[in-house]
Amino acid sequence: MLVSLALLALGVLTAVVAPRLLPRADWAEREPVVALWVWQCVVAMVLLSFALSMTFSAAAAWQAVRGPVFASAPSAVIEAYELGTNRPWSAVLAVLLAAGGLWSGAMLGREIGQARTRRKQRRCELLVRAPLLPGEEVSGSGRLVVLEGERADAWWLPGGTPRLVITTAALRRLKGRQLDAVLAHEQGHARARHDWLLHCGEALAGGFPGVPVFAAFRGEMHRLVELAADDVASRRFGRLTVALALVELNEDRGVFGPGPAPDGDLPQRVNRLLTAAPRLSPGHRLRLTAAASLVPVIPVLVAFVPALTALP
Incomplete structure (x- = not known):
């Protein structure tokens, strides 16, 4: 059946x-939210094709599947799909793709189990590190937790009680x-549920390491969600404030010095905030979103x- 091979x-x-x-698109860093949507649509297209x-x-291989799928289809449509010609490769292809699914x-x-x-x-x-006070319940504890620590850090811990x-550093x-900007950045991750995008990227890339689009999807998700959260914070507190906050949090980790750094994306994020490239127009963003x-x-x-083609 040619349509099956065409979809594959x-x-x-x-x-x-x-x-x-997609990585060649010069607008992705200016509009990371749109870029996230484009990548999701592309991956959805690949999965839907398979x-x-x-x-x-x-x-084509089994009547048990053909009956429910084409139950109300006219005979001309069934003939157009060549369902009566049972080729051996149809069953093999169906089994392989089902196994992939x-x-x-x-x-x-x-991935979800490991994340939990x-x-x-x-x-x-x-x-x-931050024990509850007498009479305090876990479900009733606040969403902000301050830990005693010598390393400057901040992160969002998702879950049922995020x-x-x-x-303290x-x-x-x-x-x-600067502190407000960092908190807004982490809240941007939480509101957009970026953790689910990262889980999907890890699952696809880990399950199919030889598929280029899944490996690229994972890498772009990690990069774009940080840019999107940076933009959430910068709209409230300004790009310069967010850039300075990133520098203050990470300057002791060797990120901005010469040589390879443990988080090589941070200098690019700071430079992006400082250069302040203009956003795309609303119409351009709408067209990209609609096309994706x-x-x-x-x-x-x-x-x-x-x-x-079979219908009159």
Whole structure:
């Protein structure tokens, strides 16, 4: 069945070409939220292409699948999809793609389980380092936790009772609006649920390390969510304030010195904030968002081509 092979080829082509084209977009750093949406739509297109290819291959191979899928379809449509010609590769392709789908689900489940375990461990560590007061309950404790520490740091701990954690060293280093900017940055992660994007990226890249689009998706998610959170904070407190806060938090880690740094993206983030490139116009952002939203529709249109040509 040619439509199944066409969908498979579309998914493979997108998985190879998209990681080479999308990083070249000069607007991504100016509009990280739009870039996040574009990457999600591209990955959705790849996954949908493979899912539809699996469906049509299974329909061609087994009557048990063909019946429910094409129950109300006219005979001309069924003939257009060549469902009566049972080729051996149809069953093989359907099984392989189904196994890939089950593996993706298993990897996502594993990633979520590991993330929950890590969060539980970090919450236990928080209780050790910042024990509850007599009569205080965990569910009723505040969302802001201050830890005694000599290293300036701040992070958001997601979960059922999300917490914003900051060390006393960060409180000493950050002055006034800089502290507010750091808190706004972490709250930006929480409101946008960036942790779910990171989980999906880790699951796909970990489950299919040889697929370029999934590896690029993971890397871009880590980079773009930080840029998006930087923009959330800078809209409230200014780009210069956010840049100075990043420098104050990380200057002792060797990030801004010569040679390789443990977090090489930080200098680029600070430089991006200081250069203050103008945002795209609202109309341009709307067009990019709308165009990206249509990307997952492409495999659906390919899947319906034989049916549309068969109908009078």
